[in-house]
Amino acid sequence: MKPVFAKIPEDLKEVFAVRVTNLPYFSTEFHFHHECQLVYVVESEGKRIIGDSVETFTNDEVILLGSDIPHVWCNDSKYFDKDQQEKSAHSIAIFFDPEKLIELLSHFGSVKKLESLLKNAGRGISFQGKTKEKIKELITTLKEQENLSRLITLLKIFEVAIQTDEYHLLASSGYVNTYHAKDNDRMDKVFKYVFNNFTRDIQLEHIAELANMNKQSFCRYFKSRTQKTFIEFLNEIRIAHACKLIAEGENHIAGIAYNCGYNSLSNFNRFFKEIKGISPKAYSKQISLSAPGE
Template identity: 30%
Template sequence: MKLVLKNTVGYVDERIQITKKEVPCLDSSWHYHAQYELLYVSKGSGIRFVGDSVSQFSPGDLVLVGPYLPHLWRNDPSYYQASGEKDVMAMVLKFTPHFIGEGTFELPEFSEVARLLEESKYGVCFGQGISERLHDELVGIAELPPPIKSIRLLDILARLSMTADKTVLSSTDMRQYTTENSQRIDTVLKFISDNYASYIGLQDVADVACMTTNSFCRFFKRMTNKSFTQFLNEVRIRNASRLLVQEDYSVSEVCYMVGYNSITNFNRQFKQIMGKTPNSYRQDL
């Protein structure tokens, strides 16, 4: 995998490009592009990376990603097992800033939409309430004639701009305008997401990046805005939270399944990242 700038010929001249995805691993790599992207997951679960945000996703996940903001949705490992077939369905809407006309969002009546698009440079996740209300519009937009697609997308953005049920994802502006070091960080992210359940030491991941440990620490912090240990803990805990909700494993079983060998450390990290203990998290859902 590598962090890539997506700009294929088929996208360049289209103001709106809509894709229905029905295969595991929604993205092939941690990537960014010049368009805005509104991604709606109707079926499927896993982990998403948006800027420096690491979180789980499940059916109903609706996220707006701004131009040049690196992102990646990866399905759970069970989706790739030959023995089990799990449904995946996501709508990916990519659009340019001028999909409805030059200067539209500079007009006063579109100020709320303009504010939402500005927020998207950090990534914006919308709540289940607004996601459910927009389900039919999001799933059906691909079948509409081109003029109606533009009108429907504008309506969706207008409704999203008026909801308070949303969360900004990345804590800092992580937009990328160069592919420098992209191959290296993408290899590292894939290694972490594929091996988080096993022991991963700093030397292990530095070797994957072909760097010394000191150089790797500086590099990883610069590219993700997080230390390697912090990032690894977030990936493990987000996967643990999914297992606690979706499966019947005990807390201690989940602890070892996501790569921890100490229940005390697991509980501490879980509370620090999720705001409550594993048992409380499970009971509150």
Template identity: 30%
Template sequence: MVIHREITPLKEDDCFLVFDRNRNDFTFPIHFHPEYEINFIHNAKGAKRIVGDHIGEIDDYELVMIGPNVYHGWENFNNDTSRTLHEITIQFPKDLFDSFFLNKNILKPIKELFKASRHGILFSKETILAVESKLYSLSKKSGFDNFIEFQSLLYDLAVSRDKKTLTNYSVGDPNDFHNSERIEKMYSFIKDNYRQKIKVEDAADHINMTEISFSRLIKKSTGKTFTELVNEFRLRYATRKLIESNESVSEICFDCGFNNISNFNRRFKEKQGCTPTEFRANYMGTPNIF
């Protein structure tokens, strides 16, 4: 099974992202990303939860916190896909709170929460019902008030009872390509240069590998070529711009590193199942980035 690395739309100056949406089934593949994630799901009883080496069937209410680079995802299983499920996803960077801040006495529960999330945390239904209103309000508030609410949510989760860790899977094997320093350097290189033409030999040189070894390793570990990874970055930022800005499709196309509209439309449709124009017109969901 190929595990996909998700490229989130968070930028360096963002604190966190809240994505609130209704849908009928799960379509996103098993994946990982360097950000923390809190995922709330309602009305999808019977769906399959995968976190590291854990596989389980979810109840009508689901709330899980995932640490950086832990494989995770939800798949259709025994859930009724004719019913509309509600999903709220919160993602935030692993360096949002530094160690100096987290070592303060009052914040030690949150520090322990982050540590436990490396194994995935499943919260009880009692906890979910207690924090449900905060989860809903995060997608509706804005500004500093929302950041305060976000910290309050983290503290409530940290001190809640009956938490369960889901997996013995441990991130940090120095020989694991997904979590190694060189893969992080590669993604940083793409992130810094995706607006312009990037050569695979330049990326390989950036992490001190030959082009052939670099290409083989990427393909083996991600199932994608280097070009496909770069395009994935470009499409992620294009999707964000289509949602958040009034820029024309052609402006977004060139700003995100594509060199012609037809190629951009084709790549976008392969990823989203529709053209950029159709995506903007039919977009459903509420993304908020703070």
């Protein structure tokens, strides 16, 4: 899936614009743009790629993206079922020009903290805790406002964001966008195939065929674009899905391993620990202890 350069949205005027999405599913186009983007996912779930970060997403997340970081929110396959009427993809996104925003605010005082925030946003920022709740409330309010009231609310959002430590960065510290506009649709085919088939056995030879390349060339191509091997990427997708199943209350580890595409429990345990830093059982216990009311 190549990230397509995009100037979004077309109605972005002086500093910022708001876009509300309420559709059966999100677009699966992997893209990047100069404008920064603050996203509140009101309702939806699936897999999310931001830079080299691969995770599941669900309702209620708030993400800040810096300039030119490739990203996509891709819904689970059930969202594309024509008989499924209950699922929807609802989000509120704020797009803003970072240079214009900094220039505007520099007339009122120091912008060093804002510049630091936007630098971190180059890796993608996921807000947590009370900070997330405050930003969600402000984004929802801003959606209904106009003109000066909307600008004031935007400034309140940044005031909350620059003062908090309730967040984690998504892409790795060394991540660099190495995609090029000349890339064809190879990555698009690969990502979509993996999203739809990661619970099955996926052969590298078949993936290379999808990309119209031999296995060796594809391996070099994929790593040069994603900064990870295809096997690393596939395991990240599978382990992210395992974490989702555990968070939803599934506690039969062997069953989780099978449902994520692993035929060997030992391999599942090994990859889970490599990616998450703890075993599946320890992760399940950690989730249980942190659950409300526990």
